[in-house]
Amino acid sequence: MANRFTDKLSALASFSAEDFAALTEATAYARPVSAKTDLIREGDRPGPVFVILEGWAYRYKILRDGTRQILAFLMPGDSCDLHAGLLAEMDHSIQTIVPSVVATIERAEMDALLDEHPAIARAMYVAQLVDEGTMRAWITSMGRRTSIQRAAHLMCELYVRATSIGLSLDGVVRFPLSQLLLADALGMTPVHLNRVLKELRERGVMTLSRGSLSITDANQLLSIAGFDENYLHRRLRSA
Amino acid sequence: MANRFTDKLSALASFSAEDFAALTEATAYARPVSAKTDLIREGDRPGPVFVILEGWAYRYKILRDGTRQILAFLMPGDSCDLHAGLLAEMDHSIQTIVPSVVATIERAEMDALLDEHPAIARAMYVAQLVDEGTMRAWITSMGRRTSIQRAAHLMCELYVRATSIGLSLDGVVRFPLSQLLLADALGMTPVHLNRVLKELRERGVMTLSRGSLSITDANQLLSIAGFDENYLHRRLRSA
DNA sequence: CGTGTCATTGAACCGTATCAACTTTAGTGG
DNA sequence: CCACTAAAGTTGATACGGTTCAATGACACG
Structure with a gap:
């Protein structure tokens, strides 16, 4: 059964029925998360891959003086931290904005998915590249726009x-x-x-x-x- | 023979002798590039993966009003655009700062390398994650630091x-x-x-x-x- | 030895922050 | 369902950080 995540990714690569089914299964178990709750915090060891199925969230950092900088907004279909598991700790936090529905994919399962389904891997890399492009656009905005x-x-x-x-x-x-x-x-x-x-x-x-x-x-x-x-x-x- | 790139990557994952040799071979053919020359421009179709072996370069965007925003500095050992080939066009440009030495790895060769050498793939993903963390730090700086x-x-x-x-x-x-x-x-x-x-x-x-x-x-x-x-x-x- | 690029300094101006008050909206419990 | 309260939005007055414009100085390179 399709969800926000399968919709988004299937637009980024051509999926076989098997690809689609595997992706659907991986995100089948989703849980509701109330508003303003951290999914993961700066300094935490990266855990599973989070997928926002419904709701909104944002990545952010808190500076020493208590000010906050938001780094990205996450909407339904967006996921976080494809490979963050390779790192020792998170360099930022992620928090929901409204009551949301979030699926989690364990690292091992994610690795298997990427391994066995090149089309899924491709779609997720494209999604990550777009996120990177978005960060560059934000840097540009902050630096050179009024x-x-x-x-x-x-x-x-x-x-x-x-x-x-x-x-x-x-x-x-x-x-x-x-x-x-x-x-x-x-x-x-x-x-x-x-x-x-x-x-x-x-x-x-x-x-x-x-x-x-x-x-x-x-x-x-x-x-x-x-x-x-x-x-x-x-x-x-x-x- | 080791170079700046193999040095950097081998610190990010544990390489076998074969991994190391394959990586060395892939970057064996490097060419000198003079200062202030674009390696690739915004709007171009992504080509090979570039690896800076010696010298410095930077990623940048030029806005409509002619102002420039620099997005990242690249130093010896840094590479660009691991998977950019998946995208239709570049969203920024890359230019050398000083006379440099740049190796290029064709997409097909890169794909084969990642495929046959999981340790290399791992090291390159880590490098990319670090680059992303750096972008987040830049956004934070621009938004919330004097x-x-x-x-x-x-x-x-x-x-x-x-x-x-x-x-x-x-x-x-x-x-x-x-x-x-x-x-x-x-x-x-x-x-x-x-x-x-x-x-x-x-x-x-x-x-x-x-x-x-x-x-x-x-x-x-x-x-x-x-x-x-x-x-x-x-x-x-x-x- | 000129010529262009980069660095440095001064003065005036303007965009954004800060501080403070007040209004509106949304949430909560009686 | 209303009353209370907290959170979010709005507006004004003032201060300041950073830009702009302009001129000069210092190298580096052909």
């Missing part, structure tokens, strides 16, 4: 990703990220982010409110962000 | 990495990065970086001049940076 450009860019990314897994309808996305989370992702103050969102709202570009993001002028949003979706690698290499 | 902390943090990273491949002696590293490059990596203005470096110099922390970085008060540097080398994953997971 706060309004940066906010617009993140909204573009999240909108494209959410849309590609069917979370949006007519330019409106169910979107559970608070201004505090977004500010910690964008490297700015919640106060300032609030003003930036106000500006975008007043310019008629987009509105963020009560758990939903609605994009009213996509062209303007793209142009403010300087968004080029290249880095999300949605065009796959033809075999 | 310019002086950020500069100090990058210096810590580069010092540790350079030292681990034998590029330093008594706290002094050969270091070919101009202030312009560093500023584009740190997301600030060359003018401001210059003032930051002056501050670090006057505090007796470190001096950067004419191709060498000399650290005069390592403790103070670490403390300004809030540096925790965890993310470089130098402690490996014991089998």
Whole structure:
């Protein structure tokens, strides 16, 4: 039976019925996780591979002075730490944002899966490469974009990703990220982010409110962000 | 015969004599590349895997307005794009900084190497995971550290990495990065970086001049940076 | 020995943080 | 179902870190 994870991966490589079945079985046992609970913490020894089937989560680091930097948002279908088991300890933490459903694949099972199903391995590598591209885009945003450009860019990314897994309808996305989370992702103050969102709202570009993001002028949003979706690698290499 | 790449990888996994020989052979044919030449550009179709045997290079993106963001520095032993061949096009460019020696491994050869030598595959995955950890550290720096902390943090990273491949002696590293490059990596203005470096110099922390970085008060540097080398994953997971 | 690149310094300006208050929304238990 | 409380969002005033613009100095290279 298909789930968010099999949907995502099967779009990244061509799966046989066996590949699909193996992947489905590996993620069959999922558990509900309540909001704001850490799946794993910085310093922990990496455990199983986590797969978000429903809900949202985020990767983050806490600095010595207590400030937080968010490193990535995880949406349904996203997984973490394909090979993190090779490392001695985690260099960041992962926490759910809303009540979620999370499957865990033990390392041994994951290794067997990758070994016996090259198409799955291929799909998971592609997913990881896209995540890396996303990190590079974040570095670029933080280093060289103003706060309004940066906010617009993140909204573009999240909108494209959410849309590609069917979370949006007519330019409106169910979107559970608070201004505090977004500010910690964008490297700015919640106060300032609030003003930036106000500006975008007043310019008629987009509105963020009560758990939903609605994009009213996509062209303007793209142009403010300087968004080029290249880095999300949605065009796959033809075999 | 050992080279920078075999040295690095063999520290990340336990190689048999065969593994080592195969890796050596794959990187046997290297070519000199002059300074400031692109190895590959954003938008290109990914080609072979590049391995920097001597010299320095950097990953970067150019934005629409012409500004540049540097995403990573590559030192001898570093390689790029283990699996990038799975993607349709590059999302960033790579350029040499100084005259360098670069080996190229064709995709087919790389695939065979990973296939037939699990230890090599393991070592290369670890190297990639470390690169990812480094990207997360950069995002954190850009988002939540002041310019002086950020500069100090990058210096810590580069010092540790350079030292681990034998590029330093008594706290002094050969270091070919101009202030312009560093500023584009740190997301600030060359003018401001210059003032930051002056501050670090006057505090007796470190001096950067004419191709060498000399650290005069390592403790103070670490403390300004809030540096925790965890993310470089130098402690490996014991089998 | 010129010429271009990199480094350095000063002055003025602006984007974002900080601090503080207040409003709104969501969650919880009586 | 309402009352209370905590969390999230909003707005204003002020401070400061970092940019911008401009000019000069110091090397390195052809």
